[in-house]
Each structure stands twice: as C-alpha cells, then as structure tokens.
Amino acid sequence: MTALTLDGVGHAYLGRTILEDIDLAVAPGEIVALVGPSGCGKSTLAHIAAGLTNPRTGRVRRGYARHAMIFQDPALLPWATTAGNIDYGLRLAGVSRRTRSARIAKAAVQVALEPEDLQKFPVELSGGMRQRTAIARALAIEPDFIFFDEPFTALDVALRRRMQDLVIATCAAGRISGLFITHDLSEAARLAHRVAVLDTRGQGILGERLLAGAPGHRSDKAVFAWVQAALRQDPLFRHIHDVDERQIA
Numbered sequence: 001m002t003a004l005t006l007d008g009v010g011h012a013y014l015g016r017t018i019l020e021d022i023d024l025a026v027a028p029g030e031i032v033a034l035v036g037p038s039g040c041g042k043s044t045l046a047h048i049a050a051g052l053t054n055p056r057t058g059r060v061r062r063g064y065a066r067h068a069m070i071f072q073d074p075a076l077l078p079w080a081t082t083a084g085n086i087d088y089g090l091r092l093a094g095v096s097r098r099t100r101s102a103r104i105a106k107a108a109v110q111v112a113l114e115p116e117d118l119q120k121f122p123v124e125l126s127g128g129m130r131q132r133t134a135i136a137r138a139l140a141i142e143p144d145f146i147f148f149d150e151p152f153t154a155l156d157v158a159l160r161r162r163m164q165d166l167v168i169a170t171c172a173a174g175r176i177s178g179l180f181i182t183h184d185l186s187e188a189a190r191l192a193h194r195v196a197v198l199d200t201r202g203q204g205i206l207g208e209r210l211l212a213g214a215p216g217h218r219s220d221k222a223v224f225a226w227v228q229a230a231l232r233q234d235p236l237f238r239h240i241h242d243v244d245e246r247q248i249a
C-alpha cells in the first residue's frame with residue numbers, strides 16, 4: 001500500500017491543459033520532492049493530490065489516514081493568537097477541548113515556540129515564528145501525510161535551514177510521508193528520499209532520482225555535490241530554472 005498514488009492525472013483550466021498523464025507514488029514514511037519550473041503545474045498537482053481540486057482525468061489513491069498542508073504563505077488568522085491559530089484546525093477536526101490544549105502545547109514544543117509566544121497575535125511574530133506556527137498547526141492534527149507547497153521560499157537562508165531540519169526530524173520521528181514542492185534543488189536534496197521532476201508544461205513526470213542516504217544524514221558537502229552534478233550533468237534538471245519570475249524579481 002502506498003501513502004499516495006497518482007495515476008494518469010490530468011487537468012485543464014478554461015480549456016487549457018495544465019497537467020497530463022501524471023503518475024507519481026509516495027511510499028509510507030517517504031518524502032518525495034517535486035520540482036519543476038514556475039507555472040508548470042506543481043501547485044495544481046498538490047491541490048489535486050490533496051483532494052482540494054478534482055482531476056479532469058486519472059485517479060488519486062490515498063493510503064494515509066489524515067493529511068495536513070503547509071504553504072508558502074503561513075495564512076494565519078490575524079485576529080487569533082498563535083494558540084488560537086493552532087486550535088482552529090483542531091476544532092475543525094472535532095478534537096475535544098481537553099485534548100486540544102495538550103496538542104497545542106506539544107506542537108509548540110516541536111517547533112520551538114515558547115509558551116509566551118502562544119499568546120501573541122500574528123502581527124507580533126517574526127516571519128519565522130509565523131511559519132513555525134503554520135507548521136505547528138499542521139503537526140497538531142497529527143497527520144501521517146503532509147503536503148508542502150514551497151513553504152520556506154520566503155524565509156532567509158539560516159531560518160530556512162532550521163525549518164528544513166524540523167521537517168526532516170518530525171517526519172522521521174512520526175513516520176510521516178510527504179510531497180514537498182520546491183524550486184530549490186538543495187532543499188530537495190536535504191529533505192527528500194527521492195526527487196521527481198515535472199515537465200515544463202505539466203506533460204508528465206520527466207523522471208525521478210533517488211537520493212543516497214536518509215534525509216538528515218547527508219553532509220552539506222554531499223548535498224552541494226549532488227546539486228552541482230544535477231545542474232551540470234543531468235539532462236533531467238535542464239529546465240529547472242526556466243521562467244522563474246521570482247528569481248528575476
């Protein structure tokens with residue numbers, strides 16, 4: 001049983017084909033990074049995989065019990081405290097009040113938020129604390145699968161690294177599977193067991209590369225060497241930086 005299987009998934013917006021013939025599987029406990037240039041349909045694919053959007057063609061099979069999503073924008077409720085934001089998802093999930101406060105406290109510890117941070121409002125938090133709150137909100141519902149859609153792109157390098165380490169450690173400890181969308185090959189090489197490359201125009205998965213060793217056990221040197229080799233020698237990654245507006249801006 002896989003945690004997630006996409007079978008011939010295709011999609012179109014306003015008659016324009018965005019995705020075609022996407023086959024992708026994620027094994028239990030596995031983190032698969034999905035990379036591809038801007039606009040190739042990664043977010044659309046994540047939405048289909050998570051069930052937020054119905055695919056035009058193909059099917060999605062989910063072998064996990066409960067998923068959470070973490071996006072680039074932490075999307076916190078501005079009128080709720082950190083605790084209130086984490087609580088929101090738990091209430092939606094129908095978790096009892098008593099269990100909720102224990103879950104909030106546990107998730108806060110996991111992402112290294114202090115008890116006093118739980119009483120702050122989003123405007124009072126730094127960018128990193130806001131993103132950690134979004135991660136805590138996802139972890140609190142105790143998912144066994146997490147969809148990540150470029151969650152750390154807006155963070156500075158040092159903070160991004162800490163967030164990546166947090167994801168690596170929590171996913172490994174809880175045997176959580178995940179689909180991690182990113183533009184950043186070194187992020188993929190640190191976090192994932194496997195990297196899948198989406199075609200520039202969403203016409204299938206071009207190919208996959210298995211990464212040696214487990215996430216969290218690769219040296220910086222090994223990660224750097226893998227990225228250099230991928231960019232210089234591997235035709236699969238030839239178009240990875242095409243039409244990326246954020247790099248031009």
Ligand SMILES: Nc1ncnc2c1ncn2[C@@H]1O[C@H](COP(=O)(O)OP(=O)(O)OP(=O)(O)O)[C@@H](O)[C@H]1O
Nearest residue numbers: 013014018036037038039040041042043044045183
């Ligand atoms: N709701 C929508 N209606 C119409 N077109 C859409 C919609 N959402 C996305 N698209 C189009 O679908 C294509 C794929 O978009 P998507 O957001 O999936 O790409 P992406 O790979 O996630 O890009 P990025 O890396 O910039 O986030 C784009 O051409 C986009 O304009």
Ligand SMILES: [Mg+2]
Nearest residue numbers: 042043044149
């Ligand atoms: Mg996107």
